[in-house]
Amino acid sequence: MTEQPWSKRVMASRHRQAVWLTLLLALAVLVVWLGGGIVRQTHIDRLIAQGQVELNRLALQVESGITKYENLPRLLASLETVRTALHTPSNENIRRLNLELEQINLITEASDSYIMDVRGLTIAASNWNEEASFVGGNFSFRPYFQNAMAGEAARYYALGTTSLKRGYYFSYPVYEQGDLLGVAVVKVDVDEYEIALRNPAYDFVLLDPDGVIFSTSRNAWLYKTFLPLSEQERQRILDSRRYTDNVVQSLPIAQRQVYRGADVLHIDPNAGTSMARDTQGFLYQEQPIQLLDFRFALLTPTTPVEERVQVFRGFSSALAIIVMLMVLALMQRQKILRERSVALQMSRHNQAYISGIIDNTQAGLVTLNSTTRIESFNPTAERLLGHRLKDLTQQPFTRLLGREDSQRFAVLVGRMLAHPTVQDHQILELSLLHRQGHSVPVELTISDMRLPNERKFLLTLHDMTERKKYEAELQRAQDNLERRVKERTHELMVSNQRLRTEVDQHQNTQKELIQTAKLAVLGQMSAGINHELNQPLTAIRAYAENALRFLDKGHPDDARVNLTRINQLGLRMSEIIARFKVFSRKGEAQSGVVSFASAVQGVLTILGARLNQHQIHVQQDFPADTLVLGDTVYLEQVLVNLFSNAIDALVEQAVVAPKIELYLEPTAPNEPLRIVVGDNGSGVPENLRERVFEPFFTTKDAGSGLGLGLSITLRIVESFNGRIELRTGRLGGAEFCLMLPRAKPEPLTRS
Missing domain, CATH: 3.30.450.20 (PAS domain)
Structure with missing residues (x-):
């Protein structure tokens, strides 16, 4: 049934609603996302402007606060008390110099001031009376001492080996009448400036020329870098003992973003401590301090910006949801009204539809x-x-x-x-x-x-009127069918009985034909049989006459020898007659294990006279223990038929040095035996080969045969579940190959 127009309109309307809702939702998401991006960019621009002002102020404050002590070492080097103590380092001169350095330190608010001799040994210091006094310490390894001893004003920054405080060092050589007496040094403590610069609204770092954080508002960031250092750079800094044994590592920066020339870094504010937590965003701004060869960087947290973005997006999302809900409510109301109308139409349609079904159903x-x-x-x-x-x-x-x-x-x-x-x-x-x-x-x-x-x-x-009529017709048809089946069954039974009778007659006829073929072979061999029996009989008469003479003359031993020979000749005649009796008897084929050598010996016994008569040589090549499945008499008849045909062909063709060969072709153990009987005659013409197994077909002269030998041979071989084929032999004449089932030797049983 095709879809109704109102149903199509409803589906189209629902599709349009889904499309509009999807577009509105996509638009709301786009507005919220883009609006959040605009809010973020606006506040970051504001942070960049405010941070630049604060960065300039703080960098100037750090530069001026440290560089104001740059000329103080020159002033110390010009003092008479300094030159006197270096020239004559007596206790009184040293005590007077310590007090003066302490007084100067209090006035200038420097961290520490001290004087070193040419060996780098500190002879006086402003902290002479403190536990961590520099007096007696040798700082000749510091570059600020080495540069000053070279006659230059020097500066240096490092972590103090005695005070373990970070400081910026200014040094100047002390001369007297051109002679270098020592070095004057002023140390500026960086910790004091850190305290003055700290502000909860931002973080700051002071980076040395290697990018190592020398000063910062977060202690966890000290001696860290924003960019990774090579292994050679890290080892150079460690060898300089600038930061004693502290290993310089890079901060774990998870992400770096660029906003209009400024970087936003996402790092862990407590990296390197047990308080490590999720990363935090910082607006990174830096400015070089040329006089100190440092860089001052300001890191302003971007969390307030992200919070404002989240507030904007939350408010925008809520507003978008409210608008969407209002739109959905309006659409739902329209849908309800529309569905009511559709339901009313559907109810009317269904009533008409059901009525139509009820009125038109069969x-x-x-x-x-x-x-x-x-x-x-x-x-x-x-x-x-x-x-x-x-x-x-x-x-x-x-x-x-x-x-x-x-x-x-x-x-x-x-x-x-x-x-x-x-x-x-x-x-x-x-x-x-x-x-x-x-x-x-x-x-x-x-x-x-x-x-x-x-x-x-x-x-x-x-x-069910029509169905009952069909059932009655079907019943009549079934009765007729059953009647015809009974009639046909009776006819088939009669035909089967007749067929069985014909089969029995055919089998009897086949047996008679086989027996006739046997007798025909025996008839052909009658002359040979007479010869085989006459020779022993003539010899028996001669031996009997001699035996009588020997007895008359009283020679019983000679008579015994003749009687023994008569006995052997009688056994030979009995064996010949028994073989012919077995060959000529009637009987059913009995399938069993047959010795192939025994069957061949029986054939040679039967055909021995003919073979000798025509001087035909028989060559045999097969194992003596060859066994086949079949019947001995029938197997002998097959071989007699094949040998007789070969003898007839060789005699008829007057072959010089006639020869018959019997051999086994090599086969696999699970394959049938292939027994080959061939001769060196001229063979069977190609055009007659397909007919040689037909009954009553013969290539011999008229009256020389019935034409049943090969036909009977074929049937006997097939009764053994075997096959036979004709081909040209390796001697040049006809060659028949018998394929017979192979038999296994029967196991010996113990009594």
């Missing part, structure tokens, strides 16, 4: 109340019953049934009413009484309609 529909009285039925039921609805309303349905069908119907309805667990529908086949008096066979389905406040039954009636 099944009769009847509704009954709980007492099985008729309430309504469709036009199909009206045609089926021949009654109009108004004539049967509130009438019992059993009025339309015969007596027996009424009882069946009542019993079924009663069971459904009494047992709620019974199936909701039951099927009966019964006959309805038509208004015109005839009965209509129907298939009636009773469906239990369990409504909320009442119970009704729906009857579905299917007219």
